Amino acid sequence: xxxxxxxxxxxxxxxxxxxxxxxxxxxxxxxxxVRSGIVLDDAALERELxxxxxxxxxELAEEAARRSAVTPWRFVNRLSRLVVDPERFPDEREEMLxxxxxxxxxxxxxxxxxxxxxxxxxxxxxxxxxxxxQAMTEAVADRLxxxxxxxIIDVHSYPxxxxxxxxxxxxxxxAVCLGTDSFHTPPELRAAAREAFxxxxxxxxxxxxxxxxxxxxxxSRDPRVSALMVEIRRDTYMTEPGGPAGPGLAxxxxxxxxxxxxxxx
Numbered sequence: 001x002x003x004x005x006x007x008x009x010x011x012x013x014x015x016x017x018x019x020x021x022x023x024x025x026x027x028x029x030x031x032x033x034v035r036s037g038i039v040l041d042d043a044a045l046e047r048e049l050x051x052x053x054x055x056x057x058x059e060l061a062e063e064a065a066r067r068s069a070v071t072p073w074r075f076v077n078r079l080s081r082l083v084v085d086p087e088r089f090p091d092e093r094e095e096m097l098x099x100x101x102x103x104x105x106x107x108x109x110x111x112x113x114x115x116x117x118x119x120x121x122x123x124x125x126x127x128x129x130x131x132x133x134q135a136m137t138e139a140v141a142d143r144l145x146x147x148x149x150x151x152i153i154d155v156h157s158y159p160x161x162x163x164x165x166x167x168x169x170x171x172x173x174x175a176v177c178l179g180t181d182s183f184h185t186p187p188e189l190r191a192a193a194r195e196a197f198x199x200x201x202x203x204x205x206x207x208x209x210x211x212x213x214x215x216x217x218x219x220s221r222d223p224r225v226s227a228l229m230v231e232i233r234r235d236t237y238m239t240e241p242g243g244p245a246g247p248g249l250a251x252x253x254x255x256x257x258x259x260x261x262x263x264x265x
Contacts, residue, residue, distance in 0.1 A: 008132055010139050011074040013065065018147040019072035019260050020139055021061040022154045022213060025054040025081045034083050034124070039113050050242025051109040052081060054157040060232070060249060061155045064256035070264045072153075075139050077132070081105075082114070084128040086136070087154075087213045099165045103129050109163040137215040144224055151189070151263050152227040154179070154213045155256070160235040162208070171208050175201030175236050176252070179212045179229030183220045189228055189263060196259035200251050201236060226263075230256065 013019070028049045030038070040048060058076050065072050077086060088094045088103040100107025100114070104121035108114045143150040158177065162169035176197045180190060190205070197203045212229035230252075234240050237248035 007077070007079050007128065008135060009074075009076050009078060010135065011065075011076065013071040013073035016147060017070050017072050017264055018143050018149045019070075019151045019153060019264055020143060021065060021072050021074045021256075021260070022136070022152050023054075023058050023061045023074065023076045024086050024154070024213070025052075025077065025156060026056070026058040027078050027080050028053055029079050030083055031079070037115055037119065038082065039115060040108070047241075048108050048114070049080060049082070051159070051163060053242065054155075055234070055242055056238055056245040056249060057155045057157055057232075059245065060237075060253050060256065063249070063253035064260060067254060067257035068260040068264075070261065072260045072264070073139065073143065075136055079128070084124050084132070086129060086132045090125050090129055095167065096165075099167065101165060107165065109165045111164050133215060137217050140215055140218060140225060144222075149224045149226070152184075152212070152214060152225065153256070153259065153263075154227065154229040156209070156229060156231045157234050157237075158209060158231045159240060160233055166208060168208050168210070172202075172204050173208055173233060174204035175233050176203040176255075177207060177209055177229075177231035177233070178203065178205050179210050179231065180206055181212050181214070181227060183223070184214050184225060184227040185212060186226055189226050192262040193228055193230070193259055196262060197230075197252070197255045200232075200255050230259075 090103040094102045104124045106115045140150045212227040214227050218225045232252045238245045
């Protein structure tokens with residue numbers, strides 16, 4: 001599999017919009033030079049991509065942008081998270097290292113081998129992680145310069161049943177899980193998100209996934225950058241795992257647009 005698109009895209013919105021819809025996990029593309037380091041055969045890799053990919057979230061963000069009164073900006077990863085996961089800490093701070101899923105995964109969703117255990121992650125991090133991080137940092141800086149603030153809405157999905165890699169699988173799995181950060185998710189953003197998604201079924205906070213993405217240059221440093229993670233449970237909008245989207249994609253797209261409008265002001 002070779003990438004048919006750039007590694008990532010920063011798609012422009014309205015000049016006065018502070019909102020960036022961040023879509024890090026929607027793609028399945030793996031460059032050939034990265035594929036050669038993965039030990040799964042092609043069929044097993046396709047099954048793993050079905051489980052690990054946040055399928056159709058790029059389309060969800062695109063539709064939400066189309067429905068928003070003021071078009072948000074979109075930062076979309078065009079490569080699979082099996083290349084690198086741009087949302088992981090690239091060092092020992094990352095708790096997912098305990099299951100082989102740091103910035104460079106060595107284990108699958110079912111805790112089988114993905115790469116050899118002695119894989120050196122640094123070449124992949126240098127080649128793919130840091131350029132992505134720099135581009136996202138520049139995107140946030142661009143919104144700060146233009147509007148005085150930036151609002152990152154992290155667009156994800158998650159499976160209806162826990163997968164073996166999950167570290168916090170014992171909690172509720174609502175139709176919409178909203179991930180927050182104590183520094184970057186102010187009460188008004190939490191409230192706006194809860195209200196926006198009220199028509200999408202049960203909504204909960206920080207279970208089974210918590211936290212949200214902010215580039216490290218701003219993380220826990222700049223209160224002008226606010227952030228929220230939106231996790232849509234996959235059975236509400238698609239056939240699991242890795243199947244087509246259905247009519248259930250429309251309600252979260254409308255809700256995400258309502259959230260964009262609420263925080264744009």
